[in-house]
Amino acid sequence: MYCCSFLSRLGVGMASMSSTLVETVSINYEDFNESFLTCGTCLCTYDGGEHTPKLLPCSHTVCLHCLTRIAASQTRDAGSFRCPICRELITIPRGGVPALPPSFLVNQLLDLMARQRREVIPQCSSHPGRELLFCETCDCVFCRYCADGPHSDTPCDHTVVPFSIALKRMSEILLYRANECLSKLGSAREAVAGELRRLEAAATAADEAIDRHFAELRAALEKRHNELKSAAAAAASHKRKLLEEQLKLIDAEKSKVEAECSGLQQQVEVREVSSRAAALGARLGDAAALAEPRENAFLAVDFAHNDAQQRFVDSLEVLGRVRTSTTFPGLCSLQLESSCVSGLEVVVVLRTVDYHGEARSTGGDPVTAAATLDDAPLPCTVTDLDSGLYRISMRPWSAGSVSVRVLVFSRAVRDSPLRAAVTSQAAPLRVWGARGNGKDQLSQPVALARCPKRKEIYVLDAGNSRVKVLDDETFAFKTHIVNEGLAGRSCTGIAVTAEGVAAVNWRTRTITEVNTEGTTLRTIRSDRLVEPVCVAADVATRRLAVADNGARTVFVFDRYGNIEREIGNGDLGLVGGLALSEDLIIIADVAVRIYDSEGNLKNTLAPVPKGRGVYGGVAIDETGSGKHIVCARSVRGRAALVVLEAGGGGKTLAACELLDKKPRRVAGIALLPNKKVLLADLAGDCLRLHTYW
Numbered sequence: 180m181y182c183c184s185f186l187s188r189l190g191v192g193m194a195s196m197s198s199t200l201v202e203t204v205s206i207n208y209e210d211f212n213e214s215f216l217t218c219g220t221c222l223c224t225y226d227g228g229e230h231t232p233k234l235l236p237c238s239h240t241v242c243l244h245c246l247t248r249i250a251a252s253q254t255r256d257a258g259s260f261r262c263p264i265c266r267e268l269i270t271i272p273r274g275g276v277p278a279l280p281p282s283f284l285v286n287q288l289l290d291l292m293a294r295q296r297r298e299v300i301p302q303c304s305s306h307p308g309r310e311l312l313f314c315e316t317c318d319c320v321f322c323r324y325c326a327d328g329p330h331s332d333t334p335c336d337h338t339v340v341p342f343s344i345a346l347k348r349m350s351e352i353l354l355y356r357a358n359e360c361l362s363k364l365g366s367a368r369e370a371v372a373g374e375l376r377r378l379e380a381a382a383t384a385a386d387e388a389i390d391r392h393f394a395e396l397r398a399a400l401e402k403r404h405n406e407l408k409s410a411a412a413a414a415a416s417h418k419r420k421l422l423e424e425q426l427k428l429i430d431a432e433k434s435k436v437e438a439e440c441s442g443l444q445q446q447v448e449v450r451e452v453s454s455r456a457a458a459l460g461a462r463l464g465d466a467a468a469l470a471e472p473r474e475n476a477f478l479a480v481d482f483a484h485n486d487a488q489q490r491f492v493d494s495l496e497v498l499g500r501v502r503t504s505t506t507f508p509g510l511c512s513l514q515l516e517s518s519c520v521s522g523l524e525v526v527v528v529l530r531t532v533d534y535h536g537e538a539r540s541t542g543g544d545p546v547t548a549a550a551t552l553d554d555a556p557l558p559c560t561v562t563d564l565d566s567g568l569y570r571i572s573m574r575p576w577s578a579g580s581v582s583v584r585v586l587v588f589s590r591a592v593r594d595s596p597l598r599a600a601v602t603s604q605a606a607p608l609r610v611w612g613a614r615g616n617g618k619d620q621l622s623q624p625v626a627l628a629r630c631p632k633r634k635e636i637y638v639l640d641a642g643n644s645r646v647k648v649l650d651d652e653t654f655a656f657k658t659h660i661v662n663e664g665l666a667g668r669s670c671t672g673i674a675v676t677a678e679g680v681a682a683v684n685w686r687t688r689t690i691t692e693v694n695t696e697g698t699t700l701r702t703i704r705s706d707r708l709v710e711p712v713c714v715a716a717d718v719a720t721r722r723l724a725v726a727d728n729g730a731r732t733v734f735v736f737d738r739y740g741n742i743e744r745e746i747g748n749g750d751l752g753l754v755g756g757l758a759l760s761e762d763l764i765i766i767a768d769v770a771v772r773i774y775d776s777e778g779n780l781k782n783t784l785a786p787v788p789k790g791r792g793v794y795g796g797v798a799i800d801e802t803g804s805g806k807h808i809v810c811a812r813s814v815r816g817r818a819a820l821v822v823l824e825a826g827g828g829g830k831t832l833a834a835c836e837l838l839d840k841k842p843r844r845v846a847g848i849a850l851l852p853n854k855k856v857l858l859a860d861l862a863g864d865c866l867r868l869h870t871y872w
Contacts, residue, residue: 211292212224212292212343215285215288216285216288216289216292217341218230218232218240218241218242218244218245219241219263219264220241220242220245220263220264221242221244221245222340222341222344223242223244223310223341224310224341224343225240225242225282225285225289226289226310229242229243229244230242230243230244231243231281232281232282232285232286232289233246233276233279233280233281233282234279234280234281234282234283234285235262235267235269235279236267236269236270237262237264237265237267237269239262239264239265240282240285241262241263241264243276243277245263246260246276246279247276247277249261249263250271250276258270258271259271303322303325305322305325310341310342310343311341311342312339312340312341312342313339313340313341313342313344313345313346314337314338314339315337315338315339315340315345316336316337316338317337320342320345370590374588377588377589385501389499392498392499396498407480411478411480414478415478418474418475418476418478421473421474422472422473422474425469425472425473425474428469429469432469502543504539504543504544504588505533505534505539506531506532506533506539506544506587506588507532507533507534508586508587508588508590508591508592508593509590509592509593510532510533510534510536510593511529511530511531511532511587511592511593512529512530512532512592512593512594513527513528513529513530513583513585513592513593513594513595513597514527514528514530514594515527515528515597515599516528516570517870518602518606519575519581519599519600519601519602520601520602520603520604520605520835520870521575521576521577521578521601521602521603521835521836522574522575522576522833522834522835522836523574523605523833523835523870523871523872524572524573524574524833524872525572525573525574525575525581525599525601526570526571526572527548527570527571527572527583527585527597528568528569528570528571529546529568529569529570529571529585529587529592530567530568531544531567531568531569531587532567538567539567540566540567541565541566541567542563542564542565542566542567542568542569543563543565544563544569544587544588545587545588545589546561546563546569546585546586546587547561547585547586547589548561548571548583548584548585548586549583549584550571550573550581550582550583550584551581551582552575552577552579552580552581552601553579553580557573557575557581558573558574559571559572559573559583560572560573571583571585574833575601577601577603578600578601578602578603579600579601580598580599580600580601581598581599581600581601582596582597582598583595583596583597583598584596585597603836603838604836604837604838605820605835605836605837605838605869605870607837607867607868607869608855608868608869608870609654609867609868610865610866610867610868611649611654611865611866611867611868612624612864612865612866613864613865614864615864616643618647618656618659619656620864621638621640621642621643621647621864621865621866622640622641622642622643622864623640623641623642623668623861623864624638624639624640624641624846624847624859624860624861624864624865624866625639625641625670625671625672625846625847625859625861626638626639626670626671626672626673626713626846626847626859627639627673627796627847627848627849627857627858627859627866628673628674628675628680628849629651629675629849629850629851629857630675631651633695634650634651634652635648635649635650635651635657635695636648636649636650636651636654636849636857637660637673637675637680638859638866639670639671639672639673639682639847639859641668641669641670641671642668642864643668644661644665644666644667644668644670645659645660645661645665646659646660646661646665646673646680646682646693647659647660648660648695651851651852654866658695660679660680660693660695660696660697661697662682662691662693662697662698662699663699664682664684664687664689664691664693664699664702665682665684665691665693667684667686667687669684669685669686669687670682670683670684670685671683671684671685671711671712671713672711672712672713672714672725672726672757673714673847674714674715674716674723674759675716675718676692676700676716676718676721677718677721678692678694678700679692679693679694679695679700680692680693680695681693681714681716681723682714683711683712683713683714683725684711685710685711685712688704688705688708688709688710688711689702689703689704690702690703690704690711690714690723690725690736691703701740703723703736703740705734705736705742707727707730707734707742708725708727708729708730708734709727709728709729709730710727710728710729710730711725711726711727711729712726712727712728712754713725713726713754713755713756713757714726714757715757715758715759715764716759717759717760717761719761720738720761721737721738722735722736722737722738722743722759723735723736723759724736724757724759724764725757726751726754726757726766728753728754730749731747731749731750731751731752732745732746732747732748732749732751733745733746733747733751733754733757733764733766734746735759735764735778744777744778745778746764746766746774746778747766751766751768751772752768752769753768753769753793754766754767754768755767755768755793755794755795755796755797756794756795756796756797756798756810756811756847756848757797758797758798758799758808760799760801760806761776762775762776763775763776763799763806763825764776764778765797765799765808765825766797767794767796767797767810767812768794769786769787769789769792769793769794770783770784770785770786770787771783771784771785771794771797771808771810771823772784773808773825773829782829784808784823784829785810785812785821785823785831787812787814788814788815791814791815792812792813792814792815793812793813794810794811794812795811795812795813795818795844795845795846795847795848795858796810796811796845796846796847796848796858796859797809797810797811797848798810798848798849798850798856799825800822800850805824805825805826806825806826807822807823807824807825807832808822808823808824808825809821809822809848809850809856809871810823810848811845811848811856811858813844813845817836817838818836818837818838818845819834819835819836819837820833820834820835820837820856820869820871821833821834822834822871822872833871833872835869835870835871837858837867837869843860843861843862843863844860844861844862844863845858845859845860845861846859846860846861847859850871851868854870854871854872855868855869855870855871856868856869856870856871
């Protein structure tokens, strides 16, 4: 490739020594050829034929073919033409363009390069000395003197370059792609080698874990072994002690008998002999009592008294497991579960597949995730669903761009990092209803309630003096509840009871409980009521809580309709939401106030600026992690859903603004499954479905 080398020597003298520096300059043949040995007009290499280099008076060199064509085309100035490089006027000599002097320097360079060149220029076999050309448009090699059609003449619409230049370009592309391929193969080798190293480390860790767990089992077995041996030794020692004590008693009695009998043969006194015989008769009874061992020799170890040994063997068979995975990170995909809204949970689902693209059905893979919001770290949690799916959840608290990077086995999955835009506006999932009095129409919907047992939604359609009943899954219309307690277009609150619904009428100052057929179950009246607006019910105890904006008080009625408690003492603001449970009473006026069942204030949460905001509904969400308070509020005309912690510090758990197709006035809310909430838009005469978590 590199054919010319020019050596220059520079002697550098030093005080202590002399040295010679040799500088080598390598010139690339193709670059040299394009710069000095190629016609700048037609880009063809100079030769001794048609493209003979001619030296112009302006010192520029152009091939004979180009000069002939230029001279023929410039007919206005007969006998002259302009240099195609500097535009200087050139006079044609008497012998014509071929009579122009040759460029001796270029010819000498051609001769030098012909001697030095290592690369053979492809030439036409039929026309020796004629270099082949390459058409980039047609992607073909041809000889100008052999070709027909568009390649038979130079002026054409095709891009034609010398084949040597085309070879150089293609070789450069080939070299670039080869380098890219080698780089990728090098990266692949390093990745596989790294995975092998991690596999060795994992295998070592697995061996250590197995050894550790079985060492613990051996220690437990040895402990039980020693306990049984100690118990057997203790039982044998106890028995041995008793029997040895009995032996000592027997030996003592034997000694006493022998002592009594000693000298009896020399005894001649009858009375003495008779006395000893009587004493020996008494000892005979004692000897008979010692004849039976007081303790037995039975000692055995029983392993058949229960199935512990079999259960132990069975447990050993299933003790531990070796887990592997066929997950191929490069084919795994990430997908957003829903739109990204600030204040709401954002969930990214990881779907794992194997090398063949088949979906995995088990979990257990080491999945790690890292999220950022506008390049700032965003906490996220990975949940293994043990079905080949993983949930990566996070909660961005502001609008921006969120990026989620997910790794499996420390390798990025296909769609990682996943990027998405977080908006500050939560659009409704669904809008139901329009102004009117039909079955799918509403007029001033002022309150909502849901009965999970009956799977129904109850909408207090105040403008039509009725309660509309909808299916809580499809929102399909079921029926209308009509009752005299709902007349007058003055009902403002509704709550679900054990047998139906209870509605409060501010004009008649009554609370009417009706069943789903519209039959009155009970009517509650009280002289204490001034302007009742909201009602909440506890199904278990049949208690009712009624917020009275005239009295600035919440009255709690027992199951018999009697006032059992007053909350607020006239100091409450205008109540926009009320919720009741067995142990809590939630009142939303200018703040969310939490009371216990005795009416004691426990906490005041999320106050709105004075005169600049209102609450339009509140509900209690009971989950496995505790009780949450879901409320709708509007501050300076900006509606929002807020989730608060009922216990502890009452911190804000979630919050999102409803700015896209915002409700004009939220008058009530009802919680639905899957963290959905239904809003009653009083001014918009419709219902709006949103996600609140």
